[in-house]
Amino acid sequence: MLYLSTRGHPDRKRFCEILLEGLAPDGGLYLPESYPRVDAATLQKWRGLPYHELAFEILSLYIDDIPAADLRAICAKTYTAQVFGTKEIVPLKQLESGLYLEALSNGPTLAFKDMAMQLLGNLFEYELGRRGEQLNILGATSGDTGSAAEYAMRGKQGIRVFMTSPHGRMSPFQQAQMFSLQDPNIHNLAIEGVFDDCQDIVKAVSNDLDFKRRLRIGTVNSINWARLVAQVVYYFAGWFQATAEPGQKVSFAVPSGNFGNICAGHVARMMGLPIETLVLATNENDVLDEFFRTGVYRVRTGADTHETSSPSMDISKASNFERFVFDLLGRDGARTRSLFGEELAKAGRFDLGSDPAFAQARRRFGFASGKSTHADRLATIRDTWQRHSAMVDTHTADGLKVARQHAKAGVPMIVLETALPVKFAAAIVEALGREPERPAKFDGIEKLPRRVTVLPPDVQRVKAYIEQHCA
Numbered sequence: 448m449l450y451l452s453t454r455g456h457p458d459r460k461r462f463c464e465i466l467l468e469g470l471a472p473d474g475g476l477y478l479p480e481s482y483p484r485v486d487a488a489t490l491q492k493w494r495g496l497p498y499h500e501l502a503f504e505i506l507s508l509y510i511d512d513i514p515a516a517d518l519r520a521i522c523a524k525t526y527t528a529q530v531f532g533t534k535e536i537v538p539l540k541q542l543e544s545g546l547y548l549e550a551l552s553n554g555p556t557l558a559f560k561d562m563a564m565q566l567l568g569n570l571f572e573y574e575l576g577r578r579g580e581q582l583n584i585l586g587a588t589s590g591d592t593g594s595a596a597e598y599a600m601r602g603k604q605g606i607r608v609f610m611t612s613p614h615g616r617m618s619p620f621q622q623a624q625m626f627s628l629q630d631p632n633i634h635n636l637a638i639e640g641v642f643d644d645c646q647d648i649v650k651a652v653s654n655d656l657d658f659k660r661r662l663r664i665g666t667v668n669s670i671n672w673a674r675l676v677a678q679v680v681y682y683f684a685g686w687f688q689a690t691a692e693p694g695q696k697v698s699f700a701v702p703s704g705n706f707g708n709i710c711a712g713h714v715a716r717m718m719g720l721p722i723e724t725l726v727l728a729t730n731e732n733d734v735l736d737e738f739f740r741t742g743v744y745r746v747r748t749g750a751d752t753h754e755t756s757s758p759s760m761d762i763s764k765a766s767n768f769e770r771f772v773f774d775l776l777g778r779d780g781a782r783t784r785s786l787f788g789e790e791l792a793k794a795g796r797f798d799l800g801s802d803p804a805f806a807q808a809r810r811r812f813g814f815a816s817g818k819s820t821h822a823d824r825l826a827t828i829r830d831t832w833q834r835h836s837a838m839v840d841t842h843t844a845d846g847l848k849v850a851r852q853h854a855k856a857g858v859p860m861i862v863l864e865t866a867l868p869v870k871f872a873a874a875i876v877e878a879l880g881r882e883p884e885r886p887a888k889f890d891g892i893e894k895l896p897r898r899v900t901v902l903p904p905d906v907q908r909v910k911a912y913i914e915q916h917c918a
């Protein structure tokens with residue numbers, strides 16, 4: 448399997464080459480040259496496989512430069528009941544007839560990002576070991592990504608993590624999760640500023656090519672193809688649990704921010720998984736709902752980006768969306784380059800509303816969308832608690848709210864649970880007047896000693912810190 452850039456660069460690369468890279472050289476995102484098709488007989492064969500075996504079968508369609516025995520061992524070591532809490536790894540919970548929650552949030556940091564990040568940690572360690580190289584991961588987080596990355600990389604050979612976060616702005620639980628890690632290869636940098644300041648610092652460091660090369664700086668952001676392909680697996684696992692017959696279709700509802708999670712659903716559907724509709728749910732930051740309603744993709748300014756009670760979906764643009772648009776445009780790299788390069792730089796928006804490809808997109812790709820507000824979130828959390836005795840977090844509530852708008856008789860609807868309520872306790876207290884349930888292993892986490900360095904929003908200071916700690 449070879450990988451190409453969504454912006455038409457002529458080079459083709461193999462999986463382990465793009466594993467440690469970010470963007471393609473022309474600024475595009477990597478995608479496989481084609482999506483491997485999985486027929487009904489193969490689906491039947493996979494039914495009943497343990498999750499790590501299913502992961503191996505799917506990943507091996509995309510990865511041919513890691514020996515099969517090694518890849519199988521990496522999957523087996525990643526997806527264990529010990530790490531993810533159950534032997535199903537992603538168990539379905541039925542809320543009512545035809546409506547399910549798929550639990551993706553029982554990993555080490557209680558959000559779905561663990562599903563991919565835990566695999567990425569093991570793939571990085573394997574590939575760096577094979578090359579005899581080291582990697583210093585620099586990232587910016589408003590909460591979930593940073594903790595998932597740290598818990599995936601802690602104690603790994605050849606890897607250090609430098610994670611910037613806005614000082615005092617993550618939820619108390621998220622701060623405790625990250626800052627209580629004592630592993631010497633994990634560095635928390637609390638920046639006196641907002642999330643954008645953290646992102647700007649990461650960008651400035653990455654743009655210093657000499658520093659980047661000399662200190663072997665890398666990233667783990669959601670445009671990494673390995674993260675995306677790891678997420679494809681749980682769409683298959685969800686389908687197996689909700690169906691008994693080969694041709695039965697299901698729909699998925701996905702709380703969306705950067706379009707990473709739902710893009711994996713798109714890939715699963717392109718591979719032939721019988722998905723009726725991919726329901727995209729946004730919060731007040733409705734960049735993507737607007738696109739699927741109108742064909743207009745409009746990047747928001749900072750002032751136009753809302754701080755909401757589902758903060759992991761507070762985006763001004765969707766960094767994985769280019770992958771879907773590339774497919775929508777019949778994989779026209781030149782056109783994708785012009786839309787995401789020149790047009791966005793010039794106008795901050797593009798409009799595919801009158802393009803025949805957009806008109807056909809709903810049928811061809813099965814997308815639907817909707818938006819959920821703070822009031823919707825609280826009402827959904829309350830309703831789900833009262834009627835089903837199930838506590839859902841704010842992001843999952845956005846998904847559930849929009850899922851109900853698109854439910855169809857006879858087609859099971861699976862809502863992806865992207866975090867547990869304890870991560871966003873304030874909204875639960877507001878909705879239910881009580882504290883969220885807390886898994887026992889997190890008891891007293893706020894009282895543990897903390898390892899964090901507070902720095903001003905100053906690129907030079909961050910660079911100096913990295914340099915000092917890369918001995």
Ligand SMILES: *Cc1c(COP(=O)(O)O)cnc(C)c1O
Binds near residue numbers: 560591702759842866
């Ligand atoms: C990251 C995140 C999302 C958004 O996922 P994308 O892949 O960016 O669309 C939704 N919910 C939670 C809890 C998250 O951490």
